[in-house]
Amino acid sequence: MDETFTARLDGVTKYYNSDGKGVAALRDINFSARKGEMTLLLGPSGSGKTTFLTLLAGMQRPTSGDVYLFGMRTADYSPVELQSMRARRIGFVFQNFLLLDSFPVLQNIMMVMTFAGSGLEAARKTSLSYLEKLGIGNLAGSMPSAISYGEKQRVAVARALVNGAELIIADEPTGSLASQQGMKIIEMLKECSVGENRCVIIASHDERIITFADKVIRLSDGEIV
Ligand SMILES: Nc1ncnc2c1ncn2[C@@H]1O[C@H](COP(=O)(O)OP(=O)(O)O)[C@@H](O)[C@H]1O
Numbered sequence: 001m002d003e004t005f006t007a008r009l010d011g012v013t014k015y016y017n018s019d020g021k022g023v024a025a026l027r028d029i030n031f032s033a034r035k036g037e038m039t040l041l042l043g044p045s046g047s048g049k050t051t052f053l054t055l056l057a058g059m060q061r062p063t064s065g066d067v068y069l070f071g072m073r074t075a076d077y078s079p080v081e082l083q084s085m086r087a088r089r090i091g092f093v094f095q096n097f098l099l100l101d102s103f104p105v106l107q108n109i110m111m112v113m114t115f116a117g118s119g120l121e122a123a124r125k126t127s128l129s130y131l132e133k134l135g136i137g138n139l140a141g142s143m144p145s146a147i148s149y150g151e152k153q154r155v156a157v158a159r160a161l162v163n164g165a166e167l168i169i170a171d172e173p174t175g176s177l178a179s180q181q182g183m184k185i186i187e188m189l190k191e192c193s194v195g196e197n198r199c200v201i202i203a204s205h206d207e208r209i210i211t212f213a214d215k216v217i218r219l220s221d222g223e224i225v
């Protein structure tokens with residue numbers, strides 16, 4: 001297995017309609033990212049950023065081309081293997097957070113750790129420490145419906161980082177945050193790549209993030225420009 005790249009897209013095209021006609025959401029994309037590297041994916045709304053990230057995370061399949069994760073073609077994983085690998089090795093910050101509304105904030109974070117095999121106490125301690133790092137330790141017992149968008153966004157970031165995943169993918173992780181808080185999140189993600197040798201990929205249309213990135217990819221109408 002070639003693990004030179006943490007994640008790679010090889011000639012990837014994605015159509016959302018099953019007949020492969022109409023407009024491609026992504027067209028013939030080649031991309032690779034390594035440990036210790038932070039990539040910024042820039043592009044306006046509709047340019048294909050979310051499609052790019054969800055394909056890269058193995059959350060959907062390309063119409064053509066290949067996706068590689070940790071040196072292996074995702075098409076060669078069974079669905080169960082892929083799910084288990086994602087739970088342990090990939091942290092994803094969803095654009096719309098996807099918090100579970102019937103569980104308090106702390107449980108939302110702890111459950112990804114227990115799902116990946118952590119004991120309860122370790123999960124509680126680590127989850128709390130991430131909430132505190134993000135300045136929302138006081139919200140541990142709150143229900144997601146009772147917190148603001150910016151706070152939900154930080155919970156989503158904590159959840160993506162808490163497992164120590166080698167690949168962190170963040171879809172517009174600063175979209176709901178005041179600029180200072182947003183930059184704090186970017187600094188945290190940067191520390192994941194520099195200090196913890198993780199592979200970090202961020203989609204955004206915030207040009208201020210450019211200075212933090214090792215690599216900038218610009219998408220326009222589904223193509224790298
Ligand atoms: N589930 C879907 N079904 C059909 N079309 C979609 C779907 N998701 C995205 N698209 C289309 O694919 C294109 C790229 O979307 P997306 O990847 O969400 O871009 P971005 O994240 O940059 O806003 C857009 O034209 C969008 O309308």
Ligand SMILES: [Mg+2]
Nearest residue numbers: 049050095171
């Ligand atoms: Mg998007």
